[in-house]
Amino acid sequence: MKPCAVLFLVVILTASGTVCSASRAARGECDPLALRPCVPVILLDAPPSRACCAKLRQERRCLCKYAKNPYLGRYINSQSSKKVASACRVRVPRC
Secondary structure, eight states, X not given: OOHHHHHHHHHHHHHHHHHHHHHHHHHTOOOGGGXXXXXXXXXXXXXXXXXXXXXXXXXXXXXXXXXXXXXXXXXXXXXXXXXXXXXXXXXXXXX
C-alpha cells in the first residue's frame, strides 16, 4: 500500500472517530474506529501494542460485520490482520 494511502487512512480514522467512538462504546455497539491502535500494525507490519490487542478483543464480536463491509473488508481479511489476531491471541470468528 502506498504511504499516502496509509497516512490518509490513519488521518480519517483518527479525525472521524473521536466523538462517535466514545458514544458507541458506551452503548456497546460495534465501532471500527476503536481499532485505530491496530492501523500501523495491519498496514505497516509493526508489532501489535497492548492497546491494539485490547481493542481487538473488545471488537471481536464485530469482526464478521467489519469483514463484510466493502471498505473495511480488505483490511480485516488481509494476512496482516490475521497475523495481528494470532499475535494478540484473539480467535478470529468464522463468518
